[in-house]
Amino acid sequence: MRNDSESDEPAARAASTAVEDGSEPPSAAVSASKSESQSGPGSGSEPPADEDVSFGWEGVRTGFLTGIPIAIGVGGYGIAFGVLAAQAGLSVAEAALMSATVLAGASQIIAVELWADPIPIAAIVATTFAVNLRYSLMGAALQPWFRHLEPRQIYASLLVMADENWALTMRELKSGSGYGAFLLGSGIVLWLLWVGSTVVGVLAGDVVGEPAQYGFDFILAAVFVALAVELWDGASTLVPWLVALGTSVVAATVLPGRWYILIGGLAAAAVEVVRYDR
Amino acid sequence: MIGEPTVPGFLGGALSLDPVVVGVILAMTVVTVIAKVGGIWLIRHVELSERLEAGLDVLPGAIMIAVLAPELASGGPAEWGAAAVVVAVMWRTESILLALIAGVVGVVGFRALL
Incomplete structure (x- = not known):
């Protein structure tokens, strides 16, 4: 929490202001990060963030506020999970506990779909790991910015990382705002809505019926499409994205589970490593 | 139990x-x-080389595409149409919330129509 405030350390800040205009007064921070991200696509190809990335309240707050719309969308997804958990026979407390501790939507939905009596423990735990292994890659992608943070700040943030706030955080950090605590802040609001909507979903299980009829099943895809539009950076993204598209579609038809996400991401990174000099 | x-x-x-x-x-x-x-x-x-970091740099977008592509491929015209709506709204408004709402409304609408 050292580099907490933007205004109390003018000397330390002065140097960085020249590099990056991420140090507006707190009240303007939210709108500032928004307008920065609009200029992001044009400047996104420069080497990432060696400017200062700090971990403080301003980042938590910005992450929390920016995360609200996404978290509301995730709430719809959480209701869907709650409904499915209720149908699998989980109590309100059990479903809420799972949402509060696992906090990984896709794996939770798959887990309650595998749920039976007796519980297939090994299958559920193994599948959960396989489905969530993609988070290793997502976390690793944050390293260019997170290397400026302390280990406890990094690992605490990663605990509340889910697909949606990870994507939001990548957008934020690529815009150069330097909010190292953005993942934590957006994760907290996501966690609140995720756990809350799970409870609602379990309680409303009988009334709600089939989640797909409200389009809840499309929320994750919609979030990712929207953020992909923002991350689009013209020619430099074209090749890795095409590689990811091709390999993931093929892998999805050949392999079970969600291995295709890891394979698509790794294939794109591998191609970029090979192409590096050209 | x-x-x-x-x-x-x-x-x-x-x-x-x-x-x-x-x-x-x-x-x-x-x-x-x-x-x-x-x-x-x-x-x-x-220890990471610059070359490896270049690979790491393309991960975010690539992972998003790798999540999306198979999901959309396994969907139908309703999901494709709704994804197009999200792209259009996001492009015009740059608002994730609007894009999200338009996408979910779109997918429900298209599923009813198609």
Whole structure:
């Protein structure tokens, strides 16, 4: 929490202001990060963030506020999970506990779909790991910015990382705002809505019926499409994205589970490593 | 053993915590935490070349595409149409919330129509 405030350390800040205009007064921070991200696509190809990335309240707050719309969308997804958990026979407390501790939507939905009596423990735990292994890659992608943070700040943030706030955080950090605590802040609001909507979903299980009829099943895809539009950076993204598209579609038809996400991401990174000099 | 399947949320069972269920949830939590922190832990303990960092740099977008492509490919015209709506709204407004709402409304609408 050292580099907490933007205004109390003018000397330390002065140097960085020249590099990056991420140090507006707190009240303007939210709108500032928004307008920065609009200029992001044009400047996104420069080497990432060696400017200062700090971990403080301003980042938590910005992450929390920016995360609200996404978290509301995730709430719809959480209701869907709650409904499915209720149908699998989980109590309100059990479903809420799972949402509060696992906090990984896709794996939770798959887990309650595998749920039976007796519980297939090994299958559920193994599948959960396989489905969530993609988070290793997502976390690793944050390293260019997170290397400026302390280990406890990094690992605490990663605990509340889910697909949606990870994507939001990548957008934020690529815009150069330097909010190292953005993942934590957006994760907290996501966690609140995720756990809350799970409870609602379990309680409303009988009334709600089939989640797909409200389009809840499309929320994750919609979030990712929207953020992909923002991350689009013209020619430099074209090749890795095409590689990811091709390999993931093929892998999805050949392999079970969600291995295709890891394979698509790794294939794109591998191609970029090979192409590096050209 | 696992609550009352027929009466979800019935007040009597709402707060029940079956020890086996709690155990499974904790095991799921442990493997998920390992998955979440594992990648960055590894990278922080291994020296990276610029070449590797260039590869790391394309991961975010590539992962998003890798999540999306198979999901949309396995969908139908309704999902494709709704994805196009999200792209259009996002492009014009740069508002994730609007794009999200338009996408969900779109997918429900297209599913009803198509």
